[in-house]
Amino acid sequence: MPAFTTFDGTELAYHPDGEGTPLVCLPGGAMRASTYLGDLGGLPAGRRLVRLDLRGTGDSAIPADEATYRVDHQVADVEALRLHLGLERLDLLAHSAGGNLALLYAAAHPERVGRMALITPTARAVDLPVSAEQKLTAARLRAGVALYDRAIEAYERILAGVDTDEVWDLAAPLFYGRWDETARAHHAANPHEQNEKAATVFAHPDAFDPPATRAALRRVAAPVLVLAGELDGNPPPAHAARLAELFPHGLIDVQPGASHFPWLDDPAWFAARVERFLAAGV
Template sequence: MPRFSSYDSTGLAYHVIGSGPPLVCLPGGPARASSYLGDLGGLARERTLLLLDLRGSGESATPEDPTTYRCDRLVDDVEAFRQHLGLDRMDLLAHSAAGNLAELYAARFPDRLARLVLVAPGLRAVGVETVGFAEAVDARSGEWWYAPARAAMDAWQEAAARNADPEEVAALRTAAAPFAYGRWDERARAHAEAEQWERSPVAAAGYYDGFSPDVDEVRAGLARLDAPVLIVAGELDPAPTPAAARQLAALLPRAEVAVQGCASHSPWVDDPARFVRTVLTFLSAD
């Protein structure tokens, strides 16, 4: 497995899957091992996926300074990764919480991106509210799993608001996992269950610890981004909803939103073929 030393000598690992032009991939979670992305529904058949394990997660080393887990500090790891790969400009894909990291990177290094794909991205860095969250949760009320998952979702939101112990929050996340998938089938359950050993509690706790972005500055940086941006939103995803994804797109000069029907927070799991077709069409456009 390849490794490199980041700006502070922390050893970071990454995984190389597939063939074709390189696509740098940042995992969400936060702090979930990049292995959960798999081959992104078959995207590796056309692109070489370079899956970075963020510091303290997956196969990457634990840093000496725990404050470097914070997502705005991780921007320097992404830039160090680009330099290590020898890419002047890179195609970058980020999922979920890593959407915040990618947004911060794009604001600081707009000239280093060729294309940017944000899959169900986090929105804290840009100050966009998760509009339509309650309505998206209510829309799943006909599902067989709804009652216990809804109770867990409500408890999760309450626990997060009071900064509950990470173990309490993690258990509620797991119980509310059906909302993250278009179908709560065997494949989705296996994908969700793997999170318990793929996610680093310490790195996850530090990802947003003390995070207080200068939203105006981030938005100003993104306004200078000339690279095309694709935002993939699941039709059923409560956070971000398609409406929230469109608000993010409005902050970017060259952004488009693709809403994947019958999908939620992990669209490459819900419908791999459609996800791959959408992303490849974007990445190969002139």
């Protein structure tokens, strides 16, 4: 497995797939091994995916100082990967919580970003929180079907503070556009792929300075796509649009019928949309 040594001596692994211009992929979770991204709906047909296993996840080593799981420290890992790959600029794709890492990287190194696709990103780095009621509003779009009524009830419990595997399993159908065999297997793999200890450190409040990050993102000359799922509540499309507005060349698109993992919901639509953006910036 290809690997490189980052700023503090930690060895990080990455997974290349396909041919063409590299697309560095930052996973969410937070702190979930990059294997859950799969081939992102078939993107290797036109790109060389480079899925990074964040420190302490997947095939990457556990750092000596576990405080470096904090997302702002991991910006240096992305820059170390760029240098290792010998790239002047990075094309970046980030999913969910990984969007915060991409935002902080772009703010710190705006001149090193080629194109950036943020897929159903959370955006604590720029202080765009989603309220519990906004999440439930999205979930209730599916009310009236027994499967989703049970999931909505479970999600209400989660947002009220209940945090058990059982209740998350009941709510899981809300995070996918289709609750089919692929989605069920994808959800079931999560406990084996996520570093939960690292996840508690990742988004520590001290990692973020939203006013400074917002100001720095105005210097990002690269085109930025923020892709939301029509049925996703974290973020809902309106929040994704607000994030896109922070960039000089940001744009928003919404994948019909998709939730938080849009490449699973309609792989062909997702891959075609992202590849079109990467090729032409539109």
